[in-house]
Amino acid sequence: MRYWLMKSEPDDVSIDDLAKMPKQLVAWYGVRNYQARNFMRDQMSVGEGVLFYHSGCAIPGIAGIARVASVAYPDATQFNSRSKYFDPKATQETPRWFNVDVQLVKKINLIPLSELHTHPQLERMRILQRGNRLSITPVDPAEWQFIVTQLA
DNA sequence: GCCAACGTTGGC
DNA sequence: GCCAACGTTGGC
Numbered sequence: 001m002r003y004w005l006m007k008s009e010p011d012d013v014s015i016d017d018l019a020k021m022p023k024q025l026v027a028w029y030g031v032r033n034y035q036a037r038n039f040m041r042d043q044m045s046v047g048e049g050v051l052f053y054h055s056g057c058a059i060p061g062i063a064g065i066a067r068v069a070s071v072a073y074p075d076a077t078q079f080n081s082r083s084k085y086f087d088p089k090a091t092q093e094t095p096r097w098f099n100v101d102v103q104l105v106k107k108i109n110l111i112p113l114s115e116l117h118t119h120p121q122l123e124r125m126r127i128l129q130r131g132n133r134l135s136i137t138p139v140d141p142a143e144w145q146f147i148v149t150q151l152a
Numbered sequence: 153g154c155c156a157a158c159g160t161t162g163g164c
Numbered sequence: 165g166c167c168a169a170c171g172t173t174g175g176c
Contacts, residue, residue: 007173007174009174032172033159034159035159055173055174055175056173056174056175057174060174060175113175130156130157131156131157131158132157132158132174133157133158133159133172133173133174134158134173135173
C-alpha cells in the first residue's frame with residue numbers, strides 16, 4: 001500500500017470540481033513529466049491513498065483525500081490535436097503518456113502549505129523541499145498517517 | 153509579474 | 165554525450 005500527493009490547479013480541476021463529477025471521479029490527464037508518469041504507470045494500484053493538493057493558486061495546500069481508482073491507461077488528451085496536452089509524437093500504438101483515475105474520498109478543511117511547513121513530522125516531505133516541482137510524489141506512510149489523523 | 157529551480161531539446 | 169538555450173512550474 002502506497003500513498004501519493006497529486007497536484008492540481010484549482011482553476012483546472014479543484015476539489016469542488018471533483019466532488020461534482022460523476023462518481024466523484026476524474027481522469028488525471030495532462031501529466032507530461034516522465035517521473036510523474038512512471039509513478040502512475042508503474043507503481044500505482046487501485047485503492048492507494050492520494051492527498052489532493054491545490055497548486056498555482058492563492059492558498060496552496062492539501063484540499064482533500066482521494067484514492068487511486070484505476071490502473072494507468074493512455075491519456076486521451078495526447079491524441080487530441082486541439083488539446084493543449086496534444087503530443088504529436090504519441091500514437092495509439094505507442095502512447096507516450098498515461099494516467100490513472102482518481103476518486104474523492106472526502107474533502108477536508110484546506111491544510112495550507114504554510115502550515116505543512118510548521119510540522120517537524122513533515123519536514124522531509126518531497127513537496128516541502130525547495131525546488132520541488134514534481135506534480136506527483138510518493139508520501140511516506142508515517143506522513144500520511146500524521147496528515148490524515150492529526151491535520152485533516 | 154518575478155524569479156529560482158528544474159526538465160527538455162537540439163546542435164555539435 | 166555534453167551543455168547552452170529555452171520552456172515550465174509554482175510559491176511569493
